């Protein structure tokens with residue numbers, strides 16, 4: 001593939017595929033790198049969830065991987081060229097932009113970055129085995145499944161406190177487990193959580209094991225007090241990780257402007273610091289992080305790319 005593409009899209013979550021649908025329907029024949037990085041599987045964070053109930057248009061809900069399959073088919077239907085390959089480097093220093101994958105160089109007049117973000121995890125084997133079965137990194141997505149149940153939230157930042165507070169709408173009890181004895185979250189959010197009778201706290205502790213992968217559900221956790229070293233087991237029905245996200249922006253360091261946490265800086269919708277390079281979805285959004293907002297920003301990026309191409313062709 002030596003020709004110069006109009007649009008190269010990097011990433012295959014809701015943002016990337018939505019950008020592809022719009023770009024393809026504008027006859028731009030986008031080339032989309034689906035990537036293999038996350039567990040050898042394209043499709044973004046929705047591939048790691050079970051049922052999605054908050055994506056409009058699916059009143060009965062839909063499984064995350066099935067939703068991604070539909071996104072993919074819709075992008076393909078209008079002529080998107082899909083490559084199940086990781087991009088290994090980019091060069092945005094001159095146009096056409098260069099994107100390298102599988103040792104081959106691809107050229108594009110414009111690039112849309114939709115590489116997403118990854119939730120941070122504790123790194124214990126049982127959390128992986130139980131993802132989608134009671135272990136989640138998104139309370140907005142999965143809180144509803146814990147009506148009348150007891151859950152734990154791990155973390156001490158704004159997300160952890162916000163998610164713990166949100167979960168009290170459904171759960172009978174929420175226990176926030178934090179590795180220190182003071183929260184990092186803003187004062188107002190702390191006050192909201194500490195005054196909520198459904199929330200209690202376990203300080204100076206971390207979860208070392210989540211049981212029980214053999215039953216494919218969460219039954220309890222093993223806690224370790226980091227000050228005393230003591231371990232204990234506590235019953236729970238679900239565990240929500242809220243220990244931050246990492247934007248998948250490593251590839252773009254020194255190419256476009258990133259903020260202190262690595263999120264891509266965008267202005268006027270989806271414009272990055274390099275004209276012709278656009279970003280959408282969670283790689284530029286630490287605030288909303290929803291499939292629907294990612295899809296919306298993917299649409300914006302495609303429209304911005306289309307306008308950029310029109311303008312640069314005179």
Ligand code: NAP
Nearest residue numbers: 122155156157158159160162179180184242243244245286
């Ligand atoms: P964060 O502020 O980075 O907090 C992460 C929390 O997880 C910290 O309390 C940290 O502990 C803990 N942690 C990190 N790694 C851990 C590990 N391996 N084991 C156990 N605990 C671990 O992340 P965030 O809460 O997702 O917030 C990200 C950004 O979004 C922040 O700027 C935040 O203000 C913003 N945000 C704002 C709102 C809002 O305004 N409504 C809501 C959500 C997020 P330590 O405290 O010990 O470091």
